[in-house]
Amino acid sequence: MQEAAQTVLLVLVTLFPIVDPLGGSPFFLAQTSGYSPEARKKLSWRIAVNSFFLLVATYFIGTYVLAFFGISLPVVQVGGGLIVIATGWSLLKQKDDEKQDVQTTVQPQDPLRRAFYPLTLPLTVGPASISAALTLGANAAHHHAYHPVTILAALIGLVLIAISILLCYRFADRLAQILGQTGMTVITQLSSFLLVCIGVQITWNGIKALIESVTLHIG
Template sequence: MTSGYDIANAFLLVYAGLFPIVNPIGGAPIFLGLTRHCTDAERNALALRVTINSFFLLLGSLLVGSYVLEFFGITLPIVRVAGGLVVAATGWSLLQARDEFADDRTAHKPKIPTDAFYPLTMPITVGPGSIAVAITLGSQRPRVPFTQLAFLGAAAIAGVVAMAATIYVCYRFAEGTVGALGQQGTNVVVRLSAFILFCIGIEIIWSGYSALAHVAG
């Protein structure tokens, strides 16, 4: 019989496993930088849509991700390399972007993102690292009776729900949190976050390459 400890452990395993790699706190400045010229209503709507997209992306990776990769013959290292390239490219693009939101007098306003999936949901919020972690967690299903597996699965899904709620809170209040730094402070945080995002992309690429080299060796 499934105990409360097992259910709590399944919940915490998913939430604690996803939180460091999803890192919604660190993603909030990037989200704010990309939606700087949105109205509050537009930004809040985008935050909600990103949250919903992230939930289904993580849930899908958790439940069927390993089967999808197996069907197409794709390995996790390949996902890391390809996804890392996208993450690094996004970070580099943000680093090279003109500091337009610091000066409202510029003639050309940055394009307000209307697609909440790319790049706000993927790869900024749920990148290849997050997908790889979710797939790994989903592939480690214990061999227990179906009734117990159902309880553990519900707890794991609850962990994804909690992760999505954390994303929404961080993005929903990004303006108030980061905006307290002022324009210059916000610029610094966004640039620093973009550089960290670029470094994360390189790290993901290296991780995938190392795994491939190990298999080839």
């Protein structure tokens, strides 16, 4: 029982700060500025479900998939980091008139089309989250060989992460009402800049790991 509790706590402590659903709520609002509250509610539910299954797949089979295709984790970091940079940059460059155009052209059936990309991947579950989930899964497989108790504990931790995403995104509009339009604009712009910086850091981590591996082979 203690081992299961430790696994749940490890998943939460490792993934929650990286996924950061509270910090991602301004991005969610920025990307869904023209959606109705009902559409946003459905979208937040879909993102939470997508995030759960993506993290589960990454945790349990991610290392095997990468090994099968011969893809290293640094390569995933480089590619994912570039996507994060592009997403943050597009949010930074988004103008007010473009936001107005989105509000007038979005149709009720449109939101779910964007539920996985880019709202789940990479805005919610990005390269850093995937890297962390891969590491946790590889560590669990190495030490416990996926014991049923360990599997159940990991699933509980991932469910809790998904619930936190659902709650933060579901009530993101309440946060916007408290902060006001100016406050949300400031947070969104600042968060967009930080997202670009995070993408640069993730990309650099991957590049540095690749350089180090080349250096080791040459040495």
